[in-house]
Amino acid sequence: MKPTLPPPASMTAELVEAFTDESDIHALAEAATAAVLDGGGFGWVKPPTAAAVEQYYRGVPLVPERELIVGRMDGVIYGAAQLQKPSRNNEAQSFAVQLLHHFVAPYARGHGLAKLILKKAEEQAKALGFHVLNLDVRESQQGAMSLYEAEGFIHWGTHPAYARVKGQIISGHFYYKALK
Template sequence: MSVTIRPVSPRDPNAEALLLASHALMESLFPPEDNYFLDIDALCTPAITLFGAEENGVLLGCAAIARKDGYAEVKSMFVSPEARGLGLARRLLDQLEAVAREEGIPLLRLETGDKLPAALALYESAGFAPCGAFGGYVENNSSLFYEKPL
C-alpha cells in the first residue's frame, strides 16, 4: 500500500466528504452537547492544518493539528470504514506529532468519545495519557481527554 500523507484543504470535496462522514458518525453516537467536532469553516484557519492519507488519488483518512497557546490539539481524526485496520490513523497521528515537534510545540492534547474503542486504543498505544478537560471543554458523560508531552 503506497499511502501519501499531505496537507489538504477542508474544502476539497474528498476531504469534505470524509469530514461529513465523521460528523455523521459522532452525531449517531453522542448527544449534541458532547460533540466537539469542528465544522468545515472552523477548520479553515491558519492555526489549523488538515492532513489527508491518500492512495492512488483516493483520500482514505484525515486528521488535523490545531495550534493553541502552549499546546496543539488533535482534531478531525477519521478513517473511511473501507480503509480501517490498515494503520492509516497511526500514520496520521505520527504526522501530527512530527509537525508539533518541528514547530516546538511541547504538548499534544485531544478529546475523544467513550464509544470509540479503536480511537482509545490508538491514542493509548501512542503514549497519550488521560487528563482533565482543557481549553473550552467541560467534563461530561461521553468525553475523554488525553495528552502527550513531546
C-alpha cells in the same frame, strides 16, 4: 471492524496548505461524511450537506491557527486530522497544541492510516515548536482511545457530560502526549 477496501499499494499523510485538485476536496468531504454517519463525529452527529462539508474544509487551510493533515491510500484521501494552535494572546499555553477532528472513513479502516495521520500530526506539531499534544475523544470512540493509548498518550481525565448524541449524554476522555 474489517476494512472494505483492499490493502493499499501506498499510504501517505501530508500537510495541506491549499486544495489544488477538486477530487481531493470531494474525497475528503465524502470520507468525513462517512465517518460522521459511523459515529466518528468531530462535533457533528448528523452530517451536513456535502457542499457544507466541502466549504468547511476549503476554509481550514486559510485559518492561521489550523494545520490540516490528510491521509491518502493509493493517492485518494480517506482521513484527516487538524492541529489547533493556541491563540496568540495565550502565552501561558503557547507550548501546547490540540489535535482535532482525527478520522478515517469506516470503509478505509484497518490499514494503519489513522496511525499514519497521527504520526504526521505529531511531526508537524514538533516542527512548529510545540512540546505537548492534547486531544479529547468521546467515550463511544473506543478504537480511537485504543490508538491514542497505544501511541503513548496519557489519559488524564474524564468529563461525565461531554457530549449529547442521539439524545444520550456520554462521557469524554482527555489525553496528552509530551513531544520529544
